[in-house]
Amino acid sequence: MMLIPELWNWDSLVWLAIGIILLVYFVTFKGMPPLRRFALGLGVAFMAVAFVSPIGYLANGYVFSAHMIQHLLMLLIVPLCLILALPKQRVASWFSDTPKPQLAKALVMIGWIGGVGAMWFWHVPNLCSVSTQNASIGLLRDSSFMLAGLVFWWPIFGPLESTRLSPPSGIVYLFSACLGCTLLGIYITFTNSIVCPVFAQSVDSLGIMASLQAAGFTPMVDQNLGGLLMWVPPCTLYVGAIISLLCRWYKVLDPETIKGPVASDHEPAHLV
Amino acid sequence: MLQPDSLGADSRRNLFSWICSVDHKRIGIMYMLLAVFFLLVGGVEALLIRAQLAVPKNDLVSPQMFNQLFTLHGTTMVFLVGMPVFTGFSNFIVPLMIGAKDVAFPRLNAMSFWMLPFGATLLYFSFFTGSAPDAGWFSYAPLSTKPFSSLPGVDYWIIGLAVMGIGSISGAINIVATVMCCRAPGMSLQRVPLFVWIMFMQAILIVITIPPLNSAISMLLIDRMLGAAFFEPARGGSALLWQHFFWMFGHPEVYVFALPAFAIVSEVIPVFSRKPIYGYAFVAGSSTIIVLLSYTVWAHHMFAVGLGMGPNIFFAAATLLIALPTGVKIFNWTATLWGGSIRFTTAMLFAIAFLIQFVVGGLTGIMFATVPVDWQLTDTYFVVAHFHYVLVGGIVFSLFAATFYWFPKISGRMLNEKLGKLQFWLWLIGFNATFGIQHLLGLMGMPRRVYTYDDNPGWALCNGISSAGAVFMAAGTLVLVWNILKSMKSGAVAGNNPWEGFTLEWATTSPPPLENFKELPEIKSRRPVWDADHPDLADWKSEKTPEDRGHRPAGAKVAAWSFVISEAIFFILLLVSYVVFNSGDEIEGPTSETALDVSRTGFFTLILLSSSLTFWIAERCLRRDKIGGFKLWLGLTILLGCVFIGGQVWEYSGLISNGITVNRNLFASTFFTVTGFHGLHVTGGIIVLGIMYMLGRLGYLTSKRTHVFAAVGVYWHFVDVVWIAVFSIIYLDVFK
Ligand code: HEM
Numbered sequence A: 001m002m003l004i005p006e007l008w009n010w011d012s013l014v015w016l017a018i019g020i021i022l023l024v025y026f027v028t029f030k031g032m033p034p035l036r037r038f039a040l041g042l043g044v045a046f047m048a049v050a051f052v053s054p055i056g057y058l059a060n061g062y063v064f065s066a067h068m069i070q071h072l073l074m075l076l077i078v079p080l081c082l083i084l085a086l087p088k089q090r091v092a093s094w095f096s097d098t099p100k101p102q103l104a105k106a107l108v109m110i111g112w113i114g115g116v117g118a119m120w121f122w123h124v125p126n127l128c129s130v131s132t133q134n135a136s137i138g139l140l141r142d143s144s145f146m147l148a149g150l151v152f153w154w155p156i157f158g159p160l161e162s163t164r165l166s167p168p169s170g171i172v173y174l175f176s177a178c179l180g181c182t183l184l185g186i187y188i189t190f191t192n193s194i195v196c197p198v199f200a201q202s203v204d205s206l207g208i209m210a211s212l213q214a215a216g217f218t219p220m221v222d223q224n225l226g227g228l229l230m231w232v233p234p235c236t237l238y239v240g241a242i243i244s245l246l247c248r249w250y251k252v253l254d255p256e257t258i259k260g261p262v263a264s265d266h267e268p269a270h271l272v
Numbered sequence B: 001m002l003q004p005d006s007l008g009a010d011s012r013r014n015l016f017s018w019i020c021s022v023d024h025k026r027i028g029i030m031y032m033l034l035a036v037f038f039l040l041v042g043g044v045e046a047l048l049i050r051a052q053l054a055v056p057k058n059d060l061v062s063p064q065m066f067n068q069l070f071t072l073h074g075t076t077m078v079f080l081v082g083m084p085v086f087t088g089f090s091n092f093i094v095p096l097m098i099g100a101k102d103v104a105f106p107r108l109n110a111m112s113f114w115m116l117p118f119g120a121t122l123l124y125f126s127f128f129t130g131s132a133p134d135a136g137w138f139s140y141a142p143l144s145t146k147p148f149s150s151l152p153g154v155d156y157w158i159i160g161l162a163v164m165g166i167g168s169i170s171g172a173i174n175i176v177a178t179v180m181c182c183r184a185p186g187m188s189l190q191r192v193p194l195f196v197w198i199m200f201m202q203a204i205l206i207v208i209t210i211p212p213l214n215s216a217i218s219m220l221l222i223d224r225m226l227g228a229a230f231f232e233p234a235r236g237g238s239a240l241l242w243q244h245f246f247w248m249f250g251h252p253e254v255y256v257f258a259l260p261a262f263a264i265v266s267e268v269i270p271v272f273s274r275k276p277i278y279g280y281a282f283v284a285g286s287s288t289i290i291v292l293l294s295y296t297v298w299a300h301h302m303f304a305v306g307l308g309m310g311p312n313i314f315f316a317a318a319t320l321l322i323a324l325p326t327g328v329k330i331f332n333w334t335a336t337l338w339g340g341s342i343r344f345t346t347a348m349l350f351a352i353a354f355l356i357q358f359v360v361g362g363l364t365g366i367m368f369a370t371v372p373v374d375w376q377l378t379d380t381y382f383v384v385a386h387f388h389y390v391l392v393g394g395i396v397f398s399l400f401a402a403t404f405y406w407f408p409k410i411s412g413r414m415l416n417e418k419l420g421k422l423q424f425w426l427w428l429i430g431f432n433a434t435f436g437i438q439h440l441l442g443l444m445g446m447p448r449r450v451y452t453y454d455d456n457p458g459w460a461l462c463n464g465i466s467s468a469g470a471v472f473m474a475a476g477t478l479v480l481v482w483n484i485l486k487s488m489k490s491g492a493v494a495g496n497n498p499w500e501g502f503t504l505e506w507a508t509t510s511p512p513p514l515e516n517f518k519e520l521p522e523i524k525s526r527r528p529v530w531d532a533d534h535p536d537l538a539d540w541k542s543e544k545t546p547e548d549r550g551h552r553p554a555g556a557k558v559a560a561w562s563f564v565i566s567e568a569i570f571f572i573l574l575l576v577s578y579v580v581f582n583s584g585d586e587i588e589g590p591t592s593e594t595a596l597d598v599s600r601t602g603f604f605t606l607i608l609l610s611s612s613l614t615f616w617i618a619e620r621c622l623r624r625d626k627i628g629g630f631k632l633w634l635g636l637t638i639l640l641g642c643v644f645i646g647g648q649v650w651e652y653s654g655l656i657s658n659g660i661t662v663n664r665n666l667f668a669s670t671f672f673t674v675t676g677f678h679g680l681h682v683t684g685g686i687i688v689l690g691i692m693y694m695l696g697r698l699g700y701l702t703s704k705r706t707h708v709f710a711a712v713g714v715y716w717h718f719v720d721v722v723w724i725a726v727f728s729i730i731y732l733d734v735f736k
């Protein structure tokens, strides 16, 4: 299937977005350590996968589970990579005084509601269909996913120490987010009603749907798989993030790193 | 005799002083005594089960009686032994280990305890009605519904569980608040003994895992009492939903038992190896991960019900995943033993046996996680063997380790080691004989939950061995009881620290005085008592641990949030059931479109939401000591709440006069269940607000006590948030 040339969107708009991201990054941050550049590279690579590869094509009204994979990449993976690509000290130096605690708190609320809410919002049946059929609403959806993802990960892995959650609160944040997507995931997995009507009657321009369905991959199976995808991989990712928070928590912080020397150009070797 | 303050008092006052006690040590002991009592009761039930199964075609007890026995055995062991005994240890030990005077809420603690005997009485009272519950500890529907269990046994089961569940949740909230708010200076959360950390995790797990059970049993009760049909497939309900809800509780529940066992051996093994635990952060962190993961694997109890390929594969994978954090811990304990100078005390023997037997149980668990293997073995004695290896071989053995380890602290006297070793060997032999052979029986296809069996080749022998083993365990238990009675009278005097332990409970007398500590050693590492005893080799000199920043949240706030989280899960599951029953094909009879008046309820919704606003203003007034404004806005809040309830009464009476009642169809059942429980919560909130109002009038509530009022606020706002969800799902039909 990977080999069918029609499934690849080589002329996708996403190249433009990738170009802009790369340009902005390399103009703003010069001489980043390889690990950060790698995170950036990974981020844009996943963007390309989400739209250029067959996932992008199938997500466009053919296969619900592909559409779900695309969401996950845009909401969770790509923003995570991009945030990890940001150098701590450089970003911190932009902000002369530490943000107010209220601001940090508000950011956390917005992050959680955005991260969990985006998935719920775009799967209200009508919105789900419309955003798949109408390209500009689709664009709005994808950029809102990305934005929500950035705000969602900010309190966990963001470069500003002062807007980060303490590890225990971070664990609560991620765990409750996991419950949030679990609920929707369970619903989509086990429900008998159609969540996203376009995928139930997809226009089969390439003639692949018929063979898929013949192989038992009916729209219902497809939808169940989509539900599981929305549920299990994000939670696994969150558990991974929780493990990294636990490591951070049990590490002994010497007082200097807590205060955060702003001026030095030295970048630590690790990402988080 | 256990408490210095009770020494010498005459026995009647003595007993009374126990009943009225709010001291965490006494309540802890009462929890343990209750558990021991029911361990004997449940044990006798088990012996009767094994006696019936000892030979083929036996008729010692009737089939009916057999079902009652295994139902009560399971229910008793889970709710009246497992839960209380660990809560008891937690109650006694945790405050001592963190250098606190008592738990955060001593009176709540006493209430939590007394719920248990109350619930237990309800459960066992069913015997006198002539119908003890007999649908299994899991009460699978539709067997547990009215058409198949018409006698009141299941009702007693439900109500008993509900009462005990309330006790468990409030007890757990207390532990959470204690660990968060009452630690002695210097004890950062990264420095608490592993027992404390893991019991903290266990308490959190209880707070989030009992609500699904509560949702399930309230729905079952509504089915049985009010004629709804949530779990009756014949009337459109779903028996599978019961299994989902039950195992959403049931699987995490097994970790509610496993975590304390981990907690105990994480203390016992290091002390008797004379080494600090290997990889503290791994043991602590992996326990946290287990809490999170335990919530994601429930459906592995349901591989055989036909969930479909996708869910089966995902749940199998998740189940394998959860074995990892357990594996990490096994590795850490083994590494702690490695190269330690081991003292083979009875406690240590039990801990080591735990390690081995738990691994066996874990391995059969992993076998079950493989779907095809599960299909072959589910509902056979292989399952019985599996969970008894984890529950008895693992958890009960760790419990014995804890008993021998902490008895000196609790009573001031040592248990007899000779009797201890006798008990150990009796249990080791008896346990493995009884349950080891059941693996074989399961493989040979003997089904579980049958009252007798044919004389198939080998079955009689295996069952005979299994029953004989039970006798050894019973004998071992009698040895323990004898040991306890004897040692309390004439055991060797323990002194403060008989085992050369590391943690704070060993820094005070045995038994500890009412206020726990005369003075505390300095806390600069994870082993303060070791540091005090060996100043040259003190841990903090060689290994840095995160400093205590001194942050201790207000207990009321922690309690309010924990409670709200627990209630949120309860409502979420009720709402899930609404969606399940109202989003599919058309249902006959009234639906939300035809029966409900959206705009009218919309109006009352605004009323309720504005009460959140008025509450907020009242809180601001209180903070600024404007008592007049406070009373005004609080009064308004109460009024708005009452108006909302009035609206609900209006709506209900309209529906009922149109013949729409709980038992009409599944829409009506789910509608009344969800809104009814919400209404009860609003009513409860109004009562609490009323009390606050009175306190304000009497001058007890001032700006210094805002945290109590703020905690009430957390609840009140929560009730409003729930209503937003209820309104959008039921009235606005967002899922259609
Ligand atoms: C490595 C970890 C574990 C795995 C992978 C595992 C897996 C499983 C599976 C797949 C079943 C379902 C078998 C069936 O009914 O067909 C099961 C049953 C059971 N497990 Fe475990 N388990 C593990 C640990 C535990 C622990 C730690 C406990 C208790 C503390 C426990 C208690 C039970 C109980 C009580 C049942 C039977 C419930 C019933 O049907 O009444 N398990 N386990």
Ligand SMILES: [Cu+2]
Pocket (backbone or CB within 6 Å): B250, B251, B254, B297, B298, B300, B301
């Ligand atoms: Cu399980």
